[in-house]
Amino acid sequence: MEFNAPAGQNLFDRAKIVGKSTPRIDGPLKVTGTAPYAAERHGVAANQAYGWIVGSAIAKGRIRSMDLDAARRAPGVIAIVAATEHEPVGTSDYNYAPLFGGNEVSHYHQAIAVVVAETFEQARSAAGLIGTEYDRVDGSFDLASSKDGAPLASEGGSDFAKLGKFEEAFAAAPVKVDETYTTPDESHAMMEPFATIAAWDGPDLTLWTSNQMIHWGKQAMASILGMPEENVRVDSPFIGGGFGGKLFVRADAVMAALGAKAANRPVKIAMQRPLMFNNGTHRHATIQRLRIGAERDGRITAIAHQNWSGNITQKEGENGTLQTPKLYAGANRLIENRIAQLDLPEGNAMRAPGEAAGHLALEVAMDELAEKLAMDPVELRILNDASGTVPGDPDTKISDRHLVRCLREGAERFGWSKRNAVPGQQRDGRWLTGMGVAAGYRAGPTTKSAARVRMSADGHVTVETDMTDIGTGSYTIIAQTAAETMGLPLESVTVKLGDSSFPVSSGSGGQWGAASSTAGVYAACVNLRRMIGEKLNFDADAANFADGRATLDNQSWRIADAGELTADGEMNYGDFKDGYDVGTYAGHFAEVRVDAYTGETHVTRMLAVCDAGRILNPLSARSQVIGGMVMAAGATLMEDLHVDKRFGFFVNHDLAGYEVPVHADIPHQECIFLDTLDPVISPMKAKGVGELGICGPGAAVANAIYNAIGVRVREYPVTLDKYL
Numbered sequence: 123m124e125f126n127a128p129a130g131q132n133l134f135d136r137a138k139i140v141g142k143s144t145p146r147i148d149g150p151l152k153v154t155g156t157a158p159y160a161a162e163r164h165g166v167a168a169n170q171a172y173g174w175i176v177g178s179a180i181a182k183g184r185i186r187s188m189d190l191d192a193a194r195r196a197p198g199v200i201a202i203v204a205a206t207e208h209e210p211v212g213t214s215d216y217n218y219a220p221l222f223g224g225n226e227v228s229h230y231h232q233a234i235a236v237v238v239a240e241t242f243e244q245a246r247s248a249a250g251l252i253g254t255e256y257d258r259v260d261g262s263f264d265l266a267s268s269k270d271g272a273p274l275a276s277e278g279g280s281d282f283a284k285l286g287k288f289e290e291a292f293a294a295a296p297v298k299v300d301e302t303y304t305t306p307d308e309s310h311a312m313m314e315p316f317a318t319i320a321a322w323d324g325p326d327l328t329l330w331t332s333n334q335m336i337h338w339g340k341q342a343m344a345s346i347l348g349m350p351e352e353n354v355r356v357d358s359p360f361i362g363g364g365f366g367g368k369l370f371v372r373a374d375a376v377m378a379a380l381g382a383k384a385a386n387r388p389v390k391i392a393m394q395r396p397l398m399f400n401n402g403t404h405r406h407a408t409i410q411r412l413r414i415g416a417e418r419d420g421r422i423t424a425i426a427h428q429n430w431s432g433n434i435t436q437k438e439g440e441n442g443t444l445q446t447p448k449l450y451a452g453a454n455r456l457i458e459n460r461i462a463q464l465d466l467p468e469g470n471a472m473r474a475p476g477e478a479a480g481h482l483a484l485e486v487a488m489d490e491l492a493e494k495l496a497m498d499p500v501e502l503r504i505l506n507d508a509s510g511t512v513p514g515d516p517d518t519k520i521s522d523r524h525l526v527r528c529l530r531e532g533a534e535r536f537g538w539s540k541r542n543a544v545p546g547q548q549r550d551g552r553w554l555t556g557m558g559v560a561a562g563y564r565a566g567p568t569t570k571s572a573a574r575v576r577m578s579a580d581g582h583v584t585v586e587t588d589m590t591d592i593g594t595g596s597y598t599i600i601a602q603t604a605a606e607t608m609g610l611p612l613e614s615v616t617v618k619l620g621d622s623s624f625p626v627s628s629g630s631g632g633q634w635g636a637a638s639s640t641a642g643v644y645a646a647c648v649n650l651r652r653m654i655g656e657k658l659n660f661d662a663d664a665a666n667f668a669d670g671r672a673t674l675d676n677q678s679w680r681i682a683d684a685g686e687l688t689a690d691g692e693m694n695y696g697d698f699k700d701g702y703d704v705g706t707y708a709g710h711f712a713e714v715r716v717d718a719y720t721g722e723t724h725v726t727r728m729l730a731v732c733d734a735g736r737i738l739n740p741l742s743a744r745s746q747v748i749g750g751m752v753m754a755a756g757a758t759l760m761e762d763l764h765v766d767k768r769f770g771f772f773v774n775h776d777l778a779g780y781e782v783p784v785h786a787d788i789p790h791q792e793c794i795f796l797d798t799l800d801p802v803i804s805p806m807k808a809k810g811v812g813e814l815g816i817c818g819p820g821a822a823v824a825n826a827i828y829n830a831i832g833v834r835v836r837e838y839p840v841t842l843d844k845y846l
């Protein structure tokens with residue numbers, strides 16, 4: 123659908139509702155426990171039974187036999203779908219290993235059976251009676267020993283693979299850094315597990331589930347089960363965290379659908395926590411080598427970033443190089459990204475896939491270079507700022523970029539001038555203290571997004587779109603957008619999300635959701651305004667909509683007088699952005715104290731100064747950024763999926779063993795948004811921030827630890843056993 127914005131439309135430059143801090147409209151539902159999550163959709167499917175997934179006990183090999191007799195005879199058991207009696211299913215464009223394995227096992231805890239019973243306890247108990255015998259074979263589980271020989275991948279970053287003559291320029295550089303950093307496998311560790319209630323009605327399948335991308339989920343289920351898309355309905359109005367782990371349907375949805383078919387009953391599966399870490403996806407570990415050469419004045423002349431990661435296929439790994447061409451200039455460059463085939467569980471998107479791990483290496487290497495140059499690390503970054511065009515890509519314009527302002531303003535507000543550049547010199551009683559800085563970049567993508575708006579006879583507007591709210595505030599910014607465009611108070615707008623029977627939105631991923639989904643809602647609202655104008659006979663594009671009325675040339679109309687109306691709209695800003703590189707930028711600062719005797723690290727202050735266009739809702743945007751900062755601090759200090767290299771699984775596969783920060787680990791955090799506008803990205807000139815927040819702060823914490831103690835740890839997480 124073509125959408126033409128009203129000429130001269132500057133609605134959002136004089137916005138009253140968009141851009142204002144607005145508490146989440148779904149907040150009361152969330153804090154009163156009345157927002158129904160997937161496993162709590164009581165009553166959506168009558169006569170619903172319970173499913174329990176059995177995960178493979180080996181990482182690689184074959185299932186020799188499964189003895190199902192005892193389980194089938196167990197109390198309450200209705201049906202068992204087992205790998206030995208079923209073809210493998212569950213590979214689509216959106217995942218790399220079959221979600222239901224068949225006899226061939228491709229990773230640990232891959233689903234090999236589902237037991238359906240009258241009660242949850244009966245399903246769990248019967249699953250324990252299944253006797254499975256395997257022929258286990260050895261696999262590749264160690265990135266470090268598998269990385270050599272991995273072919274060069276063609277994915278992102280390779281456009282800038284070679285520019286100038288890196289080797290010669292690096293050899294000739296008077297000051298250089300050549301260091302290798304490692305980041306571990308990490309888990310999304312979201313609070314709400316994968317969960318689905320599946321129900322068949324003849325050929326129609328409904329999935330009440332927890333999913334970030336409704337349309338992808340619908341497509342994937344149709345292709346996995348070999349059925350037409352129009353027979354699949356996905357409904358996911360509330361999501362208890364995803365972080366990329368719920369971009370794609372997973373085994374809960376597939377096994378619930380298969381279990382429901384076999385049992386001829388609706389089936390609910392809430393995946394048991396110990397299965398989440400090896401059955402779901404994770405952020406893959408990386409090994410990153412950074413070589414940076416500079417003149418004595420700090421100007422970078424050569425920069426190379428090589429990244430190794432792995433995956434169950436060599437299609438896509440964790441590409442840590444993505445931010446490097448976007449942040450720093452330098453005439454001679456080398457970017458390489460290699461992916462080893464490993465037999466660990468599937469690696470896939472986790473919050474800022476690529477950049478989150480990449481900053482942990484690049485931004486520490488920059489700190490190391492600054493020290494060798496005896497130069498302030500803020501000034502080093504500013505001197506080498508890649509503004510204007512992307513290095514190696516002179517035809518692409520950068521739409522709007524204020525990284526230098528982020529760094530300068532951050533340094534000023536953080537009290538950076540008080541930092542002692544000599545590490546290990548600042549002492550406060552038993553604590554060694556230090557400060558660190560990092561730059562942050564994350565792409566600002568947008569994608570096509572559609573919405574429908576309905577006006578009732580009393581002028582109330584209801585928005586319907588399959589956009590999701592993964593805890594990010596989508597409900598609220600969509601309500602703000604519709605209220606602003608229609609000239610209504612927020613209370614006169616109802617937002618309905620997450621249902622595949624609604625128009626297809628951008629969904630929530632890649633921090634594209636905020637800018638894209640609101641653009642689609644804006645398009646639908648502009649179309650509704652035009653329908654109202656036609657009904658009441660005025661030029662809607664020229665009129666001013668406020669207080670439930672439209673006003674033009676001293677005339678005024680009550681919009682509700684147009685009667686019940688429904689308008690669809692869709693925005694695709696992809697074409698408009700052609701020739702532009704759209705990114706979001708941040709300056710990140712952190713202060714830590716390290717116990718001089720025990721080595722315990724506390725983060726004491728964190729600040730992010732963000733450049734992300736117009737901020738649609740500063741309150742919910744701040745929550746996104748500080749959430750990212752918490753996750754980044756976790757990546758630096760504690761997060762680590764420990765690989766058992768003999769048997770090929772993540773050992774610490776529960777929330778007790780996989781450490782994430784708690785409140786006591788995180789100080790008061792500050793987040794400041796620059797008053798920037800990016801005309802290229804959306805009608806609101808807004809960009810997303812959900813992933814920007816995790817790009818950089820982890821390196822700022824690592825640099826602060828070095829500044830405090832004078833020991834550089836290049837193997838994440840930076841735990842005290844590595845620096846004591």
Ligand code: MOS
Nearest residue numbers: 366472473631632
């Ligand atoms: Mo994000 S990792 O695209 O949910």
